[in-house]
Each structure stands twice: as structure tokens, then as C-alpha cells.
Amino acid sequence: MSIVLTVNRRKRTVEADADKPLLWVLREDLDMPGTKFGCGAGLCGACTVILDGQAVRSCQTPISEAAGKQITTIEGVTALPVGRKVVDAWIKIDVPQCGYCQAGQIMSATALLTATPKPTADDIVGGMNGNICRCATYVRIERAIREAAGLETKA
Amino acid sequence: MSAPVTAPETAGAALTRRSFIAASLAGGAALTFEAYVALAAGPGLPDAAVLNAFIRIMPDNTVIIGAKNPEIGQGIKTMLPMLLADELDVSWEQVRIEQTDANEKAYGVQVAGGSTATPTNWLPARQAGAAARAMLVSAAAAQWGVSASTLKTSAGRVIDTAGGRSATYASLAKAAAAQPAPDLATVALKKPAEFGIIGTPKSGVDTPKIVRGEPLFGIDTRLPGLLHAAMVKCPVIGGSLASYDDSAVKSARGVVAVVPISSGQCPAGKQDAVAIVGTSWWNVQKLREKLSIKWDTAAQEGFSTELYAKQAAEAFGKAPDLSLFKAGDADAALARAAKVVTADYSYPFLAHATLEPQNCTALWHADGSLEFWAPTQNPGAGRKDVAAMMGIAPDAITIHMTRIGGGFGRRLMNDYMVLAGQLAKALPGRPVKLLFDRTDDLRNDYYRPAGWHRFTAGLDSSGALVAFKDHFVTFGKDGKALRAADMPKSEFPAPVVPDTHLTQSFLDTNLTTGWLRAPSSNALAFVYQGFMDEVAEAAGTDLASLMLRTLGAPRDLPSERPGVVFSTGRARAVIERVVSFANWTGKPSSVPGKGRGFGFYFSHRGYFAEVVDVTVADGAVRVNKVWIAGDIGSQIINPLNAEHQAQGAAIDGLAQALVWQPVVQEAGAVQTVTFSDFPLLRIDAKPGDIAISWVTNDYPPTGLGEPTLPPVIPAVANAIRAATGKRLRALPLQLA
Numbered sequence: 001m002s003i004v005l006t007v008n009r010r011k012r013t014v015e016a017d018a019d020k021p022l023l024w025v026l027r028e029d030l031d032m033p034g035t036k037f038g039c040g041a042g043l044c045g046a047c048t049v050i051l052d053g054q055a056v057r058s059c060q061t062p063i064s065e066a067a068g069k070q071i072t073t074i075e076g077v078t079a080l081p082v083g084r085k086v087v088d089a090w091i092k093i094d095v096p097q098c099g100y101c102q103a104g105q106i107m108s109a110t111a112l113l114t115a116t117p118k119p120t121a122d123d124i125v126g127g128m129n130g131n132i133c134r135c136a137t138y139v140r141i142e143r144a145i146r147e148a149a150g151l152e153t154k155a
Numbered sequence: 156m157s158a159p160v161t162a163p164e165t166a167g168a169a170l171t172r173r174s175f176i177a178a179s180l181a182g183g184a185a186l187t188f189e190a191y192v193a194l195a196a197g198p199g200l201p202d203a204a205v206l207n208a209f210i211r212i213m214p215d216n217t218v219i220i221g222a223k224n225p226e227i228g229q230g231i232k233t234m235l236p237m238l239l240a241d242e243l244d245v246s247w248e249q250v251r252i253e254q255t256d257a258n259e260k261a262y263g264v265q266v267a268g269g270s271t272a273t274p275t276n277w278l279p280a281r282q283a284g285a286a287a288r289a290m291l292v293s294a295a296a297a298q299w300g301v302s303a304s305t306l307k308t309s310a311g312r313v314i315d316t317a318g319g320r321s322a323t324y325a326s327l328a329k330a331a332a333a334q335p336a337p338d339l340a341t342v343a344l345k346k347p348a349e350f351g352i353i354g355t356p357k358s359g360v361d362t363p364k365i366v367r368g369e370p371l372f373g374i375d376t377r378l379p380g381l382l383h384a385a386m387v388k389c390p391v392i393g394g395s396l397a398s399y400d401d402s403a404v405k406s407a408r409g410v411v412a413v414v415p416i417s418s419g420q421c422p423a424g425k426q427d428a429v430a431i432v433g434t435s436w437w438n439v440q441k442l443r444e445k446l447s448i449k450w451d452t453a454a455q456e457g458f459s460t461e462l463y464a465k466q467a468a469e470a471f472g473k474a475p476d477l478s479l480f481k482a483g484d485a486d487a488a489l490a491r492a493a494k495v496v497t498a499d500y501s502y503p504f505l506a507h508a509t510l511e512p513q514n515c516t517a518l519w520h521a522d523g524s525l526e527f528w529a530p531t532q533n534p535g536a537g538r539k540d541v542a543a544m545m546g547i548a549p550d551a552i553t554i555h556m557t558r559i560g561g562g563f564g565r566r567l568m569n570d571y572m573v574l575a576g577q578l579a580k581a582l583p584g585r586p587v588k589l590l591f592d593r594t595d596d597l598r599n600d601y602y603r604p605a606g607w608h609r610f611t612a613g614l615d616s617s618g619a620l621v622a623f624k625d626h627f628v629t630f631g632k633d634g635k636a637l638r639a640a641d642m643p644k645s646e647f648p649a650p651v652v653p654d655t656h657l658t659q660s661f662l663d664t665n666l667t668t669g670w671l672r673a674p675s676s677n678a679l680a681f682v683y684q685g686f687m688d689e690v691a692e693a694a695g696t697d698l699a700s701l702m703l704r705t706l707g708a709p710r711d712l713p714s715e716r717p718g719v720v721f722s723t724g725r726a727r728a729v730i731e732r733v734v735s736f737a738n739w740t741g742k743p744s745s746v747p748g749k750g751r752g753f754g755f756y757f758s759h760r761g762y763f764a765e766v767v768d769v770t771v772a773d774g775a776v777r778v779n780k781v782w783i784a785g786d787i788g789s790q791i792i793n794p795l796n797a798e799h800q801a802q803g804a805a806i807d808g809l810a811q812a813l814v815w816q817p818v819v820q821e822a823g824a825v826q827t828v829t830f831s832d833f834p835l836l837r838i839d840a841k842p843g844d845i846a847i848s849w850v851t852n853d854y855p856p857t858g859l860g861e862p863t864l865p866p867v868i869p870a871v872a873n874a875i876r877a878a879t880g881k882r883l884r885a886l887p888l889q890l891a
Binding site: 017020021024028031032033034035036037038039040041043044046073074075087090091094095096097098099100101102103106124125128129130131132133134135136137138139140141142 | 227228229230358359361362363365366367368369370371372374375377383435436437438508509510511512558559560561562563590592593795799800802803806807810829830831835836837838839841845
């Protein structure tokens with residue numbers, strides 16, 4: 001079927017089966033490989049994108065459910081003011097190790113800070129616990145979120 | 156206590172006269188230095204000079220430095236060029252880093268494993284940079300008619316202070332190419348106080364691309380006409396394909412071919428997977444359920460987790476299969492000991508669970524050559540595996556190295572290259588990307604093997620450790636441990652206890668085993684330092700004190716690795732550092748449910764002593780803080796990445812201790828196939844704080860990908876003992 005969706009503020013039309021997950025539409029049909037495949041079961045968060053303001057697992061989102069919606073991916077996240085701050089903090093603190101999960105981490109952090117601009121430690125766990133980092137960059141993920149939120153006092 | 160090799164070992168990096176640097180002008184403008192370094196011969200090392208490094212100085216004075224090792228998040232792509240750039244005396248901002256292809260003939264060993272890159276490259280990489288600098292300085296000296304010794308360099312310029320002039324490296328390119336090349340072995344190197352890049356924090360070179368979502372990883376490989384493949388792999392490792400019916404798939408929309416292939420795990424000449432190749436991975440992976448396949452798994456169906464546990468218990472009741480190390484008479488010494496301590500420890504099979512599932516892209520060319528885009532930690536081994544399986548010449552294989560979404564040792568094995576190579580050959584001229592789904596990935600790992608240890612220790616009346624026995628039940632065939640199922644003869648405290656006996660018994664398995672970050676050490680640290688904590692308790696002391704007493708005076712003890720010794724003095728220094736740094740008293744906490752544990756381990760040339768502070772409440776363990784004292788030699792090359800590696804490895808160890816669940820096998824097949832079955836540590840279990848203190852000395856720098864990990868596992872187990880009185884002797888640590 002023909003589906004129209006808005007990805008990073010650009011209207012896109014794709015021909016895809018209704019049950020094809022948004023993840024694979026992004027990677028295969030729209031040539032946007034920044035969103036990552038990790039488990040295909042919504043358990044690791046590597047495929048997180050923002051759909052109408054909410055962080056969702058794109059591997060669990062059939063493209064039919066994304067039709068007509070606003071989607072932001074890692075490739076376009078810096079167009080959001082909060083996303084810009086998150087990405088800048090990620091670079092400043094040099095969060096990544098292997099880097100594979102970081103697109104998903106950045107999308108979840110952006111959604112978290114959009115909803116909760118000054119998150120507590122519990123808020124950060126609540127917003128980020130769906131995203132696995134196998135290299136365990138969690139110390140720096142927490143710091144970068146606090147940095148983006150203007151909560152880091154240390155240089 | 157030194158871990159077995161995970162990569163070809165280099166005995167230091169001594170230079171011979173066959174080492175040299177060559178300069179040339181590429182396209183008449185860019186000055187290229189290629190440093191060929193003959194590394195001391197060692198197992199697996201070519202006895203020839205290899206291109207250790209290349210440096211290219213561009214007309215705009217940008218400096219391109221080749222990064223030759225696979226990048227799995229260990230930071231090597233940033234760190235090796237730092238060594239060259241510092242001695243070349245350019246500013247880091249001028250440097251651009253280029254990933255080289257895999258080409259062992261040109262570059263020598265290109266492996267991400269065994270924490271070997273730092274000790275192997277520390278001197279040669281610096282010598283290459285220094286020699287290139289010397290040629291640029293000579294060129295300027297000749298041009299200006301002054302002595303080279305009056306000139307200095309900074310930020311990619313040669314400076315003549317007396318003459319009030321300077322020249323960029325780029326402007327000296329032509330003249331430098333004509334200068335005689337200095338001897339790499341004797342070229343002057345910077346003194347540590349003169350380092351400008353080494354020892355300063357540098358961000359990962361790919362960080363800006365990662366946060367933009369740029370295609371960097373193997374899974375992101377994009378090529379014109381790319382086809383996608385999903386496979387149905389035999390659910391039982393070692394089993395093979397009996398028959399299959401693809402009639403419901405072959406004609407389906409978007410399918411190009413159905414191809415039976417072999418991972419190399421089944422008998423030669425057979426296949427153990429059927430791949431569907433088409434225009435969309437999503438589409439072909441969905442079609443897998445329409446394949447009808449019969450497998451031959453009769454020979455493997457008897458293997459199960461339950462069987463291994465039963466066999467291990469039986470093995471403890473029988474004489475060991477072989478004696479690994481014997482000194483004195485342990486039984487006699489135990490008979491006269493004032494106190495005897497005995498305990499059984501065990502740990503399960505584990506998967507690696509890299510977040511990027513295994514994948515590989517391959518293209519078969521009309522001339523019979525094969526090209527790979529491979530996220531592999533060990534391209535040289537992949538080349539050999541592919542050549543052997545497909546009957547082609549190793550030289551006919553080109554390997555491009557992609558960034559890798561997690562290695563942890565899984566990608567030292569190259570089954571995905573072997574599988575993808577066969578698919579490419581079946582579809583000549585079309586690049587094919589094979590991607591495992593998560594179940595394929597967890598079910599077809601090269602698992603950290605399970606193991607069981609029965610320990611007995613004897614103390615004399617003064618509390619000194621005088622007798623020691625370990626009966627280690629592991630996996631092996633024909634009297635030899637399987638890959639990563641071995642234990643060194645020199646496992647501490649064996650070399651220092653007068654009456655010692657280490658023995659082994661072997662179980663059979665169909666599972667493929669392999670190296671998991673800090674292989675062998677991740678398991679042996681837990682069982683040895685866990686048991687030593689019990690011995691300390693029986694001796695009326697704490698583990699840090701018992702370790703210092705047992706280590707004795709500073710001296711070198713032999714290890715099985717060529718060129719590696721275990722220095723008891725260096726071990727003492729990190730233990731003493733963590734004791735003072737963490738205010739370790741060895742006394743119980745006054746707060747109920749709170750406790751601290753200690754662990755020490757030497758692996759991959761690194762000495763690490765760690766203290767873990769936990770609170771146990773309602774059956775849950777909360778890690779409040781980890782203190783790490785580490786010795787990896789004279790210089791922390793990239794302090795930022797060193798912190799990343801140490802934090803990550805410590806949390807990785809805590810995950811193995813507290814979060815990961817055993818890989819379970821029934822009727823030959825692994826049943827642990829999702830992240831629900833094999834949970835990974837999430838941010839909620841992050842330790843409250845991780846404090847790191849480096850002990851530096853005059854020893855050459857060594858690697859840091861692995862040695863932080865092992866001691867944290869016994870330290871957390873020992874902390875739970877201190878907090879609750881419960882002694883947990885099996886991984887994962889479970890209170891209930």
C-alpha cells in the first residue's frame with residue numbers, strides 16, 4: 001500500500017506492506033540507516049524514534065500506524081531545540097563507545113527532556129531504562145542528559 | 156593468572172634492521188611516509204617488515220594518519236594515531252584519520268583482541284612519527300643552511316627561532332621526500348614531559364558521525380544493487396541440513412534465490428543453514444516460516460544444561476582427567492594443615508549479545524575474487540576461514556573493515572563471513588548482505604564456556620596459605636580444553652603455594668565456545684578471588700591483607716605468555732593503592748545490609764585491584780560505588796578513553812555477576828534467544844559512582860579493553876557476603 005508520512009519535516013510517500021515496521025521502512029525504503037536494528041522485539045531501544053512527540057520503538061511500529069504522523073529520527077534530531085542540546089552534550093562528554101545504541105539513546109533523551117526539562121535521577125532512569133547500552137556508557141549518558149538540561153555544574 | 160591469548164601474541168616490539176621508513180610524493184604534492192616495522196617474531200606473526208603506519212601530509216598541511224586496527228568501541232582508531240601525531244609534532248586538529256583495509260601482508264596483525272594493540276604499537280608507532288618529523292626537519296635545515304639541531308617543530312611547522320622563520324610541513328614535502336631516512340630503532344623520541352597529545356583527553360574520532368546517525372557500521376553497508384539475506388540456521392549447533400522444500404518461498408515477491416550454506420560448524424561438505432535472498436531483509440526474514448526444513452541433529456540432541464551439571468557433579472567424585480600443575484604434595488600438606496577450607500564454585504555459559512547483530516556483506520566478482528564489508532575483530536582469521544571453506548586463494552579476498560557495533564570477543568570468530576561469502580558466490584556480481592536476527596545471534600554464538608571448580612586450601616597455625624588444590628571441570632576433547640575453556644598453569648596462588656595441585660576434567664558439548672572480553676579471566680577471577688575471600692575469612696583476616704601476605708616480596712613470577720611476567724610488586728602496589736583510596740579496612744559495616752568486597756586480578760598485562768560497596772535490601776543488590784586501582788604501565792595514552800574503558804568494563808563485570816542469566820540448552824539447542832531470556836544491564840543498575848586511580852611506573856604501557864573487568868565480579872560477590880553473611884558461589888549471584 002501507499003503510505004504518506006512526515007520524516008524530519010519532509011513529506012515522504014512509500015510503497016510498503018501495512019505490517020512492515022517503521023524501522024525497516026526507514027532503513028530500506030527511505031535510505032536512512034541511522035535508526036538501528038537491535039532485537040526486533042522492542043526490548044533494546046536501538047530503534048527509538050520520536051513519533052508525534054513520543055519516543056517509540058520503530059521495530060514495533062507498523063508503518064500503517066505511522067501514516068500521517070510526524071516522525072523525527074537521529075538524522076533530523078538537531079532540528080529540535082532539545083535535540084540540538086542533547087547532541088551537543090553527547091559530543092562534549094564523548095558518550096559513545098561502540099556507538100551502535102547511541103541513536104536510540106539520543107532519541108529517548110530528547111523525548112525525556114522535552115517532557116521533563118529538569119529531570120531527577122529517577123526521571124532519567126524512567127526515560128532511559130528501555131535503551132540498552134552493551135558497552136555500558138550509562139555514567140556518561142546520565143551526565144550528558146544533565147548537561148543538556150543545564151543541571152551539570154562541574155565543567 | 157595471566158589470561159590465555161585471544162590474539163597472536165607479540166613479544167614486545169623489538170625492532171630489527173629490517174625496519175625502515177620510506178617517504179614518497181603522491182601525485183607530486185602529498186608527502187607520504189610509510190613505516191615498515193619488523194616486529195620480533197612470535198606465534199602467528201609474519202617474519203617480515205609490515206607497514207605499521209602511514210602518514211600523509213597534504214598540500215594544505217592536513218595530516219592523514221592510517222588507523223589499521225578494527226574499532227569496536229575500544230578507542231583504537233583514536234589512540235594509535237595519537238602516538239604518531241605526537242611524535243610527528245602536529246596539532247591534533249590538523250589530523251584526519253582513515254581506516255585502512257584489512258591486509259595482513261601489508262599491515263601485519265590487525266586484531267581487536269587480547270588488549271594487545273597498545274603494547275604492540277607503543278614504540279613502533281611513535282618511532283614512525285619521530286622518523287617522519289626528523290626528515291622534515293632535515294629538509295628545512297638543508298633549505299636554510301643551518302644545523303638540524305638548532306630547529307624545533309610545533310603544530311606541523313619547522314621553526315628556526317634564531318633565523319626568525321618557519322615552514323609548514325606541507326611546504327617541505329618535496330625536499331623531505333629526498334632526505335635520507337633515519338634508523339627507526341635509534342630515532343630520537345620525545346621524553347614523556349614533552350608529550351603534547353599523548354596523555355591528553357581526546358574524544359572518539361567517529362563521535363560526531365555517530366551522533367548524526369551516519370552509516371558507519373557493517374549493518375549500514377550500502378552498495379548499488381545490494382541484496383539482503385536472512386537465514387534459517389539449524390537450531391542445534393553442529394547439526395546439518397537433511398532436506399528442505401522452498402516451493403512456497405522461491406516464487407514469492409521480492410525473492411531472488413534460496414541458498415543452502417554452511418557456517419563451518421557442521422561436518423565438511425554439509426550445510427547447516429538455508430538463506431533466502433531478496434530485495435528487502437524485512438521481507439525475506441518473514442518468509443523464513445514458509446520454508447520447510449528437516450535437520451539431522453541426532454548426534455547433538457543429548458546435550459543439555461542439565462546434563463552438564465550432572466556430569467560435573469559426577470566428575471568431582473572421580474579422579475581428574477589430567478594434572479595441570481603440581482608442586483610438592485598438596486594432599487600431605489592438607490593432612491597436616493591447621494585449618495582446611497573447601498568450596499565448590501561454578502559459572503554458566505554466556506553469550507556476547509553485541510547490540511549490532513552479526514552481519515556481513517560480500518560481493519563475488521567475475522574474476523573469481525571476493526570482496527567483503529565485514530564488522531570483524533579478526534579479519535585475518537576470517538580470510539583464512541573463507542579461503543578454506545570456499546577453496547579460493549586468500550589473496551583473492553579483499554576485506555573492508557567497518558565500524559563494529561560491539562565486539563566483546565564475539566567477532567573474533569568469522570562465521571558470518573563464511574556464510575556471506577557462499578551467498579555472494581551463488582549470486583555473482585550482486586552484493587549480498589546477510590543479517591542475523593536476534594534469535595540467530597543468541598543461538599549461534601561462540602559462548603563463554605561454563606565451568607565448575609572444587610577448591611581445597613590449607614592454612615598453617617599462623618594463617619599462612621600452605622596448600623592449595625583446584626579440580627576444574629571444563630569442556631574439552633582429546634585431553635585438551637576447548638577454545639576459552641582453559642586455565643593457565645600459573646593461575647595465582649598456585650605459583651607461590653609450596654604444595655599445590657591444579658587438575659582438570661573435561662566434558663563434551665556440541666556448543667561452539669569462544670572468547671568473551673577478558674576470556675578465562677572473567678570466570679577465573681570470580682572463582683579464585685571468591686574462594687580466597689573464604690580462605691581469608693578462615694585465617695581471620697581480609698582478602699586484601701591475605702593477598703599481600705601471599706604475594707610476598709616484590710619479584711617476577713613466570714606466566715605462560717611469551718614476554719609476560721607477573722610482578723608481585725606491581726600487584727602489591729595496586730592493592731595498596733585501592734586499600735588507601737577506598738579506605739578499605741576489611742571490617743564489617745555498621746550499617747545493616749551494607750558491605751564491601753575486594754578483588755584483585757592480573758590479566759592482559761594489567762594489574763587491577765577493586766573494591767565494591769553494596770547495599771542489599773529486599774533481596775536486591777544495589778552497587779553504591781566501585782573503586783578501581785589499575786596499573787597499565789608508565790603512561791595513560793588517552794585519559795578520556797581510559798576512563799570510558801574502565802567504567803564500561805567494570806559495569807560489564809557487574810552485569811555478568813548480577814544481571815545476565817545463563818545460556819540454557821535443551822535437547823542440543825540453545826533456548827536463550829531473546830533479551831528477555833538474556834537480560835542486559837540497564838541504566839537503573841548503574842553503580843552510584845565509579846572512582847579510578849592509576850598507578851604509573853616505568854613499565855611500557857599496556858592495553859585496557861579487558862583487565863578492569865575480572866576483579867569486579869569477585870569483589871561484588873565478596874561484598875554481598877559482607878553485607879548479608881551469604882556466600883554466593885555460582886554466577887549469576889542470586890540471593891534467593
